Amino acid sequence: MTELPTSEPAVTEEVPYAITDPCYIPAERYFSPEFYQLEKERLWSRTWQMAARLEEIPEIGDFVEYRICDETVLVVRTGEHEVKAFVNACRHRATQLATGTGTFAAGEIVCPFHGWSWNLRGESSYIYGDHAFRADCMTPEKLRLRECKVDFWGGCVFINFDLAARPLADALEPMPSLLDPMSVEDMKVTWWRAIEVEANWKIALEAFMEGYHVMQTHPQLSFWMGRKFSSDFQTYHHEKNGHSWVQRSPQYRALMLAALAKSAAADGASAAEMTKTQRDQLRASNANLLDGLWAMVEQKDQDVLDAMGDVEVPAGQTFADLYGDAIYDYALEHNLPMRRPTPDVKLRWSGIFQLFPNTIILPQYGNAIQYRSRPLGPDRCIFELIGLTLKPDGEQAERAGLEGVFAADDEAAFGLVPRQDFGNIEAQQRGLRTRSHREQRLSDVYERGISNLHEQIDSYLATPL
Ligand code: FES
Ligand SMILES: [Fe+2]
Incomplete structure (x- = not known):
């Protein structure tokens, strides 16, 4: 993915229903399927987002599912000061590994379909009958759970689907x-x-x-x-x-x-x-x-x-x-x-x-x-x-x-x-x-934060992955 610069992202593509005046927000930004699709692909895929609060997963093995658009992620406490965020899809046939909230007993993440398992580091720990799969489908890299980037601030776990994203603090x-x-x-x-x-x-x-x-x-x-x-x-x-x-x-x-x-x-x-x-x-x-x-x-x-x-x-x-x-x-x-x-x-x-x-x-x-x-x-x-x-x-x-x-x-x-x-x-x-x-009309004093939010969204939407 292309990492966005910390400021003034390069605008390389035209955004539909773009903000051209901070006093007006086009109405379609709030219901157009095309705009929603673009947010999904270019905003949520690479913005830092609050995925959990730390109190949701106080003990090692505790997890909470985070969902955004079509994505599902397991935010897991893997150590006293360590949290991982795994893409919630089995490396076999993509079944969701867990939903809601809970604890992975004995530190094992087990797929409910055919029982493939992983440790809390996301490494494959058990596959029944792996000899029956072609060897190149079974490399540790192909079996390892996919991860998101993770960082913390304000008692919260933030994740980013873009592994090359700039640090959360920035x-x-x-x-x-x-x-x-x-x-x-x-x-x-x-x-x-x-x-x-x-x-x-x-x-x-x-x-x-x-x-x-x-x-x-x-x-x-x-x-x-x-x-x-x-x-x-x-x-x-x-x-x-x-x-x-x-x-x-x-x-x-x-x-x-x-x-x-x-x-x-x-x-x-x-x-x-x-x-x-x-x-x-x-x-x-x-x-x-x-x-x-x-x-x-x-x-x-x-x-x-x-x-x-x-x-x-x-x-x-x-x-x-x-x-x-x-x-x-x-x-x-x-x-x-x-x-x-x-x-x-x-x-x-x-x-x-x-x-x-x-x-x-x-x-x-x-x-x-x-x-x-x-x-x-x-x-x-x-x-x-x-x-x-x-x-x-x-x-x-x-x-x-x-x-x-x-x-x-x-x-x-x-x-x-x-x-x-x-x-x-x-x-x-x-x-x-x-x-x-066809639009919202905003004060450029009281409501400037709203148009500012939209302008930054446009910076993401204008930058291809
Ligand atoms: S889909 Fe997960 S083990 Fe088969
Ligand atoms: Fe209010």
Whole structure:
């Protein structure tokens, strides 16, 4: 395969429905079988992709199946610090070797059809009657399981079908430098659920890539900022290699204080009352995520807030600054592997970090929610939600994994916030199918990350294998 350069890939072929203007995304990119086929052949075949979380395979021999388009891969723990990803097809007659999740007992991978077997290194370990096969069909190389390239970041196993792909660390830059200080790599799964929807994988992903929809889709989350939510409080970033992120603006603190002072002056509030207002707002927005998302805020974070009592906020700081420090103190006391949050980290709490092509992480206070969107066809996808939090050092994490696929309106499976988001996904896909609506129209500020994702997809699609 041809490895893509780290930036500015050579564009050698015309891409159908290509992005020519970041403010417009052609509708066919979301349902054309031709476009889907090209993504399958030229994107998924050579992009680094999150294939598993490490907690899915804690013990040697544990495996989880990863599926993307027509590919099936077994991600297997082969050593304490080693994972392999085998193409899930027997070297005899291509039968899938395993499905779902499980453990290869005694370190043997056994084909269910005629019993050919392999050790965890992928080497052939047993074939009944090999004398009856022609010798040149039986070389160790022909019998060895096919592998993908494997690397790790952020508690996840990433794979690449292209064995010549550039290192994962290069492909992910600069996201680890933004997310590592937020202790993402030490977070563990609290819950993991999925929906399957009649929508392209990008439509599902894009529903979570910007904060512009919050005021309309989740009015309860922007209750105190009203309609100024996106424009005044966030900054938008995108990278040439397809990643993007949204975070609080460096002016966030000043804007909050100014808004507070304005309303306080109107109300004639004292400093103590202003602090109380900030604490009440924080408590309410925490509650919206704790009760409505079931991630990004955990009960312990509300308990820390309640335990703070009447604190005096030094000039130039906000109550939230002190709260961030109190969360860190709690983590230290309870052996949570949390790094001390710097002012930069605090600005990134509640941000949206999209890792090209199909993963998103929203970290806050040592917790996070992670999303992954995978195609099941041109206009069908599986979208996963993974709650994450820091657990005490040394605490044995239980084997985690996808609990199941649930209906998008299942109130027992999902909180209010994701159910609100899910409501937009199929509605948008249907709108894109209408004959008069040939494109999405995007803001080149709030939604630039979306066109950036598409531009990077085009870089892959334009480069033949
Ligand atoms: S197909 Fe696997 S052993 Fe025959
Ligand atoms: Fe949302």
